[in-house]
Amino acid sequence: MSAAMPTVQTTANSRTFPKFDLYRLLHTVFQPTFGCKVCILIDLPDLAEAQGMAFLENPERAVQRQAHKHFYLGLKNGVLDELAMKGGEMYAYQQTGGSNLDLPDECVDMEGKALSLEKDIYPNYDIILCISTFSATAPLTAFAKQYGFRGATLHGLNDIILNTGLAVDYDEVSRDAEKLRLAMTKADSVEIDFALESGEILTAKLELSGQEAQKSHGLCRGTTPDVANLPAGEVYFVPTGAEGFFPMKYENGTLGKLTVTGGRIIKSELIAGDQATIDVHNAKLQDDPMTGVLGELGFGTQVLPVSGADIQDEKVLGTCHMATGRDDHLGGHITPAQFKRHQNATHDDILFAPHKTPNFDIKQVRMQRGDQHEILIEHFQPAKYLLEALAAE
Template sequence: MSSAYPQFPEFSLSRLLTTVFAPKGGERVAILIDLPDPRGVRDFAFLSDPAFPIQRKAYEVFYEGLKNGGLAELNFKGGDFFAYEITGGSNLDMSDEAYAPSGAKLSLAKDVYPNYDLILCVSTYSATAPLTAFAKQYGFRGATLHGLNDIILQTGLAVDYNEVSRQAEKLRLGMTKADRFEIDYEFAGRKATLVLETAKQEAQKSHGLCRGPEADIANLPAGEIYYVPAGAEGQFPMCYEDGTLGLMDVSGGRIKKATLIQGNAETIEEHNAKLQSDPVTGELGELGFGTQVLPVSGRDIQDEKVLGTLHVATGRSDHLGGKLTPDKFAVAKNATHDDILFSPEKTPGVVIPEVRMVRDGKTVVVIENFRPAPYLQALLN
């Protein structure tokens, strides 16, 4: 591990679950995974397939960890394991059909959600939005840990979430009730600026603590300050999965059009077709800032929590307190919440010289070239 990072303690399942949930004793816990065919959970057959490293971590770290002493140590009950069908997109609604290792076919709504106090979802795609809705409906707490890998286990899940919460609160207090944020971009010899209106809303934090009494879902690793934008105008670059770079034109809080900068023209054409047929897919539903000093994991779930990075997201926002719910999309499979992360590793061709916060008539720089500006540094000291 680079000396630039703090010394991380050895991962402890007991410490993580104790810190995050503050167990009350006697709570029933379940583990969910996603598989292309959830019947592959029968007799844990998926473990023989190298295509499922995330699901293997769910079994080895959480299931075996609980069964081999964790349940007794934490005074939990259950530790049961279930699989549902992979959704294919970030925060898409989950199928109700699930399977147990016995081969039994179950209903999540009838057999799982009402019968467990804590649900841990270790999956390929994030299930935070749907599980947040179900948690409120059925009264359970839980955590989503999509994309789990060894780096995340050794760093982002090994930290003390009491300290993560304290640091996040310092930044939240220093950034809350902002009027707007202005983000400058430089890329491919061009410049652009995106302005996101936050309308003096109370900044929220993802800090990893989910101690009740209210039903809630923690997204782990945690560590960010976020807003649901009230509006957005301007332009910003977006790197697509195939490496294509496009310029997004934003007005009225939504991406209206994508223009090819470099790469595959078909990728841009497909995006524009989606924006035209289902306009809410372009809605900017989140602005987030990382709060932790962590190594890059190769997974956005951790890498967007790194101090100095920022992300905007398109689509569904109801799990963050926004108004864009799945029923407002023209096509169900489009009802995703997709984070667009800007960091030196994720977007090496994009530079962010400055991010400015405007609050009460004053403008202050919060990020410079993917590093916290003096204003943020002072908040953390």
């Protein structure tokens, strides 16, 4: 147990984090009851690697090896008993190849035995921990509601995330997220100004229609089926519309100017980099227009170091992100059935952060809520309004 919590110093900032403690994480997030049954899911490109845990010998399976070392062995080596839980088994399913694509039903145990997620796993566990390469939050949330389990998705797990974003006190994370949620909830709209190196300013306006802001705060307690996304620490909205322009940095470094109208990206234009990358994106937008729909606007709420994985980096205070694609797991109405092609039914975050997008700046983020006008972020730093909200008792 964690009576005395040793600490580790990060070099990314001056914050000191407690040492990762699986007992503390699971106890805080879930408050599991006596006899609660837990399992771990991982994804593998070849399910044959599950037999005899062969993936442990493959250096390319870094996430899956983290799952084994810190969660599987952690449960087996005392945490199950300390929390009075049962289970601790690990199963693998076929990698989906995309963020939040629907999960296949077939899975295997660590002896290679073929099983069914819907028949053998979902109905038989109270808590499911999914530690994967690609995010499974959207499909797992839907299955949680169907089968009644709780869970957490921890895709892209690495050492920095383990020692910072998963080592924090999630009661504190939840309190801070609620303070910022109240500061932004029922906003009518948010405008974001992006300053390019050329001096051009692009502005995107996202309509929010006075909706209640939601929070990803890491707590998944009680009996209500739900899935926490860890690390947590985010306030988010499902946009009801959007107009304007914003820049996007593609994986190969190409920078594009995206035109948004009617809540959907309709085209990309080259700012710098590879024209072919822009052409591919435009062809996808034309072929399957739902891929351009903006399904989320999110704001980070935590002080964390950059991890190199968006799952943590989008939770950093002073950053914001949009996402395209399905949003049914966020309370929206965009489901996989609305996409022309199954492989396009993803939920893809577009993160705006200094380390991720150094070739443009978030000059300012502004919120309108009735007659109230507030600056939320300037130059990737939380503005006075948000800092005062966090400081409030």
